[in-house]
Amino acid sequence: MKEATVAPTYARFDYIVIGGGTSGCALAATLSHNANVLVLERGSSPYDNPTAMDKENLINTLVNVTPNSWSQPFISEDGVYNIRARVLGGDSVLNAGFYSRAEKDYVEEAEWEMEKVEAAYEWVERKLVFEPQVMGWQSAFKNGLLEAGVIPYNGFTYDHINGTKIGRYDLRRSWP
Structure with missing residues (x-):
């Protein structure tokens, strides 16, 4: 660099x-x-x-x-x-380390081609994204969000949706 x-x-x-x-x-x-x-x-x-x-x-x-x-x-x-x-x-x-896809409305408003956007997401997700093993501090953080009213609990998903979810990526996995 x-x-x-x-x-x-x-x-x-x-x-x-x-x-x-x-x-x-x-x-x-x-x-x-x-x-x-x-x-x-x-x-x-x-x-x-x-x-x-x-x-x-x-x-x-x-x-x-x-x-x-x-x-x-x-x-x-x-x-x-x-x-x-x-x-x-x-x-x-x-x-x-949270990763999510843009909402479909955002993609449409930006006038991007949905097929190309989907292909790009799939490429990034193949190269970088993985479902994490939830550790103690992550469970505590998730439970704190739920207790504070950040609901519903959405589990692990790539979708950009309101609520609490688990997501992760590791950029280092893409480098040789």
Whole structure:
């Protein structure tokens, strides 16, 4: 990894991937087996500070919105305060590894081709996503959400649906 300011003024790549999120990293890793690939990511690397990804530091990582942090605050179009990632690995680095598909209404509103979207999801899920073994702290977290009224409990699913669910991905599985 290098800062863009120290990159050579001329370089040749077979592919340039914009965004080092869940899909961008998996795509770049796959393409790099047979091609030269450049990944452009606006944020830093989560590997610079591995303790920030520890479950004990989840809240601290989310609330740290200083200019060099992984979390960037924003307000959605409907006025909801939220956090998005500015780090290699994307939002999945910040959200405890949860992965979900976009709602069908979102895909339609974005005017994306549903067949291509489905194919992309299937590719990412083959490369990255797996059903986790639920550990004690995850059960406690899930039970806390349910007790706080985040219902219904939806179990393990890739669908982006309201309620409490279990989801996980492991970006490292995509790298050789």
